[in-house]
Amino acid sequence: MRTTITALAITFGGLLPAHADITISHAQGETVLPSAPENVLVYDLATLDTLDALGVPVAGAPLSGLPAHLTSYASDIGTLFEPDYEAVNAAAPDLVIVGGRSAPKLADLSRIAPTIDLSLDRTDYLASARDNITELGQLFGKQAEAEAELAKLDQDVASLKEVSGDAGRVLIILTTGGRMSAHGPGSRFGVVYDTYGFVPAATGMDTGNHGQAISNEFIRETNPDWLFVVDRDAAIGREGTAAAQLLDNALVHETSAWQKGQIVYLNPADWYLIGGGLRALQNSVSQLLTAVTTAG
Missing domain, CATH: 3.40.50.1980 (Nitrogenase molybdenum iron protein domain)
Known part of the structure; x- marks a missing residue:
């Protein structure tokens, strides 16, 4: 559209x-x-x-x-x-x-x-x-203002795509109420793969709005190089188990993402609430670009 x-x-x-x-x-x-x-x-x-x-x-x-x-x-x-x-x-x-x-x-x-x-x-x-x-x-x-901001966004997206394909396998998950769901290509957060060029750690997942329910065992078996995490409870201001606490367990500790220190807690408001707003997009791309280019 x-x-x-x-x-x-x-x-x-x-x-x-x-x-x-x-x-x-x-x-x-x-x-x-x-x-x-x-x-x-x-x-x-x-x-x-x-x-x-x-x-x-x-x-x-x-x-x-x-x-x-x-x-x-x-x-x-x-x-x-x-x-x-x-x-x-x-x-x-x-x-x-x-x-x-x-x-x-x-x-x-x-x-x-x-x-x-x-x-x-x-x-x-x-x-x-x-x-x-x-x-x-x-x-x-x-x-004029919109064109200037979009030019900067386009430049940063291009820079991100130059490095994303070689960054390793990525799994993006959403946490809420002590539960987790994963989102693959074509999903709510599929822009990570479909546009920004990251390689999915898992494919064939439910592309519905709520993603596919997963467990810590799924994360260990998928063994992503990167975990991108959206904490829904933090986004909506609801009390609950924080994403960082939920993922701090023996099974996740076995993954490459944990061992390499490559778990990125995405800005929850930008990803869950705002989505395609101008400032939210710029913040999201900048956060991902910084994470990947400063890894290791």
Whole structure:
């Protein structure tokens, strides 16, 4: 899916004219705006992360579930899963943006205000995220800023791909509530393999959103050279067994990843909550590049 924006005229370096019909093609169809939006509500954390990075004002976002750097946008408009429709109506937004967890609410929100769905396409995750960032930059008059940030991201992705294939076999896992799941190519975190070029330590796993349930025995038998770990409990602020504590056991100690000190605890908010936001993508690629290039 590619999000596209068309208007009567696009001039002045991509800045949309103040009074022109704007047609936005998105994951669930097309939405027409009578002019460039100024009062925007966001129910998609990747979009919120991108708009924050580009310096675009946002009128409101869900009250709970926001990572620390985005809490200033919290307002009483419901949650990602259950918008407060009365609050949305009272806010009189020019545009509402949903995506991922909130995407099923597009039809209901569209009855109140123009709404678009910027959900990412897992089959080409990075390209989909880049498209959204580019189009958000264009829509809000931040095209130059978006292009500059994407150029840096592209450079770092290229640097990562130069070293990822020779880094060794990788297993990416998510921990939550004392349990673990693994994610292979084509999965929720498959960008690690599909785009960044790491070699999977295991294949043929369930590509569903929750991954494939695994045990410490599975990790030992798979014997990855690297373990990339997403701690869901840390991401959502829930008490529980920390990922580092869960993995500190005799079976995991036998793996190459443990013995080489190659267990990377990925930023949980960037990977589990935000996903394809501009800042989250840059942080994620930078963390992986640093880990691999400083190993040993």
